Amino acid sequence: MVSDNISKQVIKYWKIFALLLFCTVLTVLAVYVDFDVEGSIAGGIFIGLTIAVFKGYLVAYNFMHLNDEKPMVYWIILVTLVFFLILLFIPVIWESTLVGKY
Amino acid sequence: MDIKIPYNEDLRPDTGLYNAKLGIWLFLASEVMLFGGLFSSYILLRAGASVWPPIGLDGQSVAHLLEETIGLATFNTVALITSSVTMVMSWVSLKMKDISKFKMYMWITISCAIIFLIVKYFEYSHKIHEGFIPAHDTYMALYFTMTGLHVLHIIGGLFVLVYFVMPDGIKMWDDEPIRFTNRIEVFGLYWHFVDLVWIFLFPVLYLLN
Known part of the structure; x- marks a missing residue:
């Protein structure tokens, strides 16, 4: 039972890893998109920081075990x-x- | 007389944590404030600048160099994220009592940290060679301070990582496996925090300019 739980956890960690890599690619791609917010880069900053916050949440919640503290x-x-x-x-x-x- | 330090395996009834875990979370809280002060400075300086990154006294801006280094910084982000997952996997390996897998994941984590530092070395030397030193403008001052502090955390962590796979560090596994597993968990929290800081430094310093 315990080893079953650990195996599930391992699969989850690798899925989170893949999601983090995907988000990294999204962050870089967002730089090249013109969000056109009143001629400023405010849209890009908002999107970039939102993705960063989401990535931070994934690391803290899963890798730092904040889901069960x-x-x-x-x-x-x-x-x-x-x-x-x-x-x-x-x-x-x-x-x-x-x-x-x- | 052999005195056993209390609560390094058992949970304290008042906090619900073993002592090292409480200690690392308090330490990380102080780290949040340390980096928070720098992020706060970044907001203040950026909000007050008419052009970002600013133009230095030599009439040049680092903007063109930043575009060149996005690839390197992305590569470093992947290296740190990989090191984070291998760090948590090394802890899982100890939970499964598989010491050889633990060593393998720890060595991968160490390799990722070394790769990160090598890439950073090339990035720093390229910028310094082009004349973009910390005194060039406020962006460069922030860039070197924030990434430099982060690099110091990586170097510090690297020493601890290497210690855990050396005979002196790993011998605790034979006598006190639970305590050793707790040590790895506590160090893992530190390492994930270092990754977390980079997750924010990457867009703030390289992409959103």
């Missing part, structure tokens, strides 16, 4: 994510407070 790990990740988002939004807050001042 103890509550303590989820708490650590949650607190980290909150501070990480604050850190990422500091430049946005910084920029918005400067607008119109100089």
Whole structure:
């Protein structure tokens, strides 16, 4: 029974590997597509980062076993994510407070 | 007197984890903030630039070189993703008590890490040879800082990977197989995190310019 479960896990890991490779190809191809968002590359950035987030989710959920972890790990990740988002939004807050001042 | 360190195999009743696992997750939390600070700087500098990548004092931009290196960076992405799956497979091999498969997957992981570093060496030397050093512009400063920090993580991980397949590292398997399996799981978490960081560095630094 245990070895059956492990065999299923192994198949899943290789499927995730194939999916990650496919997503990598998609990310590279997205560079050459003109998403035409008001003459900027905002569309490309959105698509590229969305694929990166999906790939990150695949690695964390499957390879780092976040699909089956103890509550303590989820708490650590949650607190980290909150501070990480604050850190990422500091430049946005910084920029918005400067607008119109100089 | 032989003192046994507690909770390196058994789960602590309060956390539900063995100690090393709690330790690595706290360490990874600090790593998220370390790289997070750099990503935050990237957003700030990019939002404030009229052209990206910026034009340096010599009137040149690294944009044309980046297009040339997309192939190398994609190859490196494949190398790291492969190393991630072989890392998790080496842990599965220990769960199945197959030490020869464990060694095989560990050596593949080591090879992928070495390939990544070799490609990075060629990439760095090409850019430096063309005059695109960290002082050239803010993009190059960020590029070398972020990828350099990531490379340091790969080098550090490589030492640990090699230790685990050397006689000194692997001898724990004979005496304390559960503890050794836990060590590989904990190191695997670190290695997947390094892969995770690259998954974001790749589009941010090479593609979305």
